[in-house]
Amino acid sequence: MPLPTSTPKVRVRGMILTIGITAITVVGTMAGAGLKSDIETKNTQKMVAEPxxxxxxxxxxxxxxxxxxxxxxxxxxxxxxxxxxxxxxxxxxxxxxxxxxxxxxxx
Missing domain, CATH: 1.20.5 (Single alpha-helices involved in coiled-coils or other helix-helix interfaces)
Known part of the structure; x- marks a missing residue:
């Protein structure tokens, strides 16, 4: 019994969705890491600047x-x-x- 093959249109759509979700995840991770780094830097500067x-x-x-x-x-x-x-x-x-x-x- 042959396996049902999906049409190329469905494969392309799935690949586009996968790439989009991956890109969103990577960008969100990078943005979050940048924000955390900024917050840590500000806290460090406050501690150094306090008399x-x-x-x-x-x-x-x-x-x-x-x-x-x-x-x-x-x-x-x-x-x-x-x-x-x-x-x-x-x-x-x-x-x-x-x-x-x-x-x-x-x-």
């Missing part, structure tokens, strides 16, 4: 505060420049806009 004594903690906090104060000063300077630009722009539009709009309506 061990109170004096080191205070010094680290003071340096962080100094950086934040400098960043705040920079942002405040940028905000002031932006306010000045907006004010000069609005004054220009108010003065120039009314003259040009009345001239266009009269023509």
């Amino acid at each position: 061990t004594s109170e004096n080191e903690l205070i010094a680290a906090l003071e340096s962080r505060r100094l950086g934040l104060v400098q960043a705040r000063a920079t942002w405040e300077k940028k905000a002031q420049i932006l306010r000045e630009r907006m004010e000069s722009s609005s004054q220009r539009h108010i003065g120039g806009g009314s003259a040009s709009s009345s001239a266009s309506f009269g023509k």
